[in-house]
Amino acid sequence: QVQLVESGGGSVQAGGFLRLSCAASGSIFSINAMAWYRQAPGKQRELVARVTSGGSTNYAESVKGRFTISRDNAENTVYLQMNSLKPEDTAVYYCNADLTVVVASTRFRNDYWGQGTQVTVPS
DSSP: OEEEEEEOOEEOOTTOOEEEEEEEEESEEEEEEEEEEEEOTTSOOEEEEEEETTOOEEEOGGGTTTEEEEEEGGGTEEEEEEOSOOGGGOEEEEEEEEEEEEETTEEEEEEEEOOOEEEEOOO
């Protein structure tokens, strides 16, 4: 059983900052990549930022220069530092992990999602 536990959401004024965390636990053999997605009301879920096992990162154009994704490999945790927040950043943010897990001595690669955390930036 694999779990992704997110924390750090909340409400902040425009121009403020928040830091999201997502910790992965369970029968994890390796983490191939971790990412943050978001979904605003009435919109499709979109990729915000992603970091690979090798440390490569990519960001949505709308957050470049404001958000930073990072990983703590020892803790199987990914962070999203969000600065200069805007009302359009308001959404539920989901952690995603591309994991290789071990089940009955067999490795499987699968995608896992956190439960989501609300970020609200009032206009």
